[in-house]
Amino acid sequence: MNARTQPGDLAPPAAQDWPALEGTHRPFSNLGGELHGNEDAAFLDLVIDIGHGIETCLELVHSSDAERAYNMQADADPEMKVMPMLGWDDTERLLRLAVVSARTLAREAERRRDRMSRRVLALPD
16 A cells, blocks of 8 residues: 555445356366266265375375474484474374365265165165
8 A cells, every 4th residue: 555545445346336247267177078067076086186185285294204303313414404394283283184184085985885885775865
């Protein structure tokens, strides 16, 4: 903000002045063609996304733990010591996120497996 602008000058126009559009954003999906809208394919896409997220969390935690372990060695060269990428709190948060993500994914897979079994055996939901 400079001397000529006032706080109210930067406010967006009122909602009623905007065109009645749904917006241009469309959720990203790797599924195209006949797989688009397929519940099983969408679940596999979700498994891939969550799996990669868990992998990233664990790689960051591992890297930080390895840096901490090196830094704590008695014979570590002081000039080679590096600050870990993650602090203790962030490390714990990412581990917790990985655990909860894996648990959620497993529970959803179990739910889907049970639903498929009931369909095959013609049992009521």
